[in-house]
């Protein structure tokens with residue numbers, strides 16, 4: 029049984045979607061710990077409500093390397109094999125990335141490589157694209173640049189606001205993130221350069 033570690037900074041709806049799929053037995057893994065860099069992250073309460081270990085490691089004022097070492101030590105103390113970033117609003121250092129080689133996943137609310145970084149849904153609306161979506165990818169040392177495991181396309185409608193578009197994208201995020209976690213847990217992905225191949 030693989031141990032997942034979830035890192036989040038806020039609401040935690042992607043974490044919750046993954047947790048429900050795990051608890052229903054459809055993904056053969058368990059969430060060993062949820063860690064937030066923010067004390068006020070609602071995701072921490074959501075984790076505790078599900079009986080999942082939840083820790084806050086405040087990042088404010090800390091040097092990135094030192095913070096990431098602390099984060100790695102916490103995850104390792106829970107025997108974490110796979111790390112899922114679920115709205116974790118920090119860039120990870122190479123120290124962190126090297127500790128979990130090709131075992132760190134992230135969800136981004138756009139069709140990468142379009143609209144990386146912050147406020148991806150607003151970027152898409154401002155640009156005027158007709159379709160956007162979401163991406164699950166492996167994390168490398170860039171910002172939203174790692175090899176792509178899965179994507180879903182979401183149309184942009186005429187009357188969309190950032191909120192309505194974000195809500196439509198979020199539904200797809202919940203679906204594709206759980207699918208990607210399953211593939212990684214089942215060791216069904218193979219990385220060949222930038223391309224991720226799924227084996228059956």
Ligand code: GAR
Nearest residue numbers: 038039040041042114115135136137
């Ligand atoms: C999600 O929309 C996720 O894609 C986004 O933060 C939100 C977290 O929601 N992540 C990023 O923008 C990372 N660049 P959640 O806390 O409800 O899962």
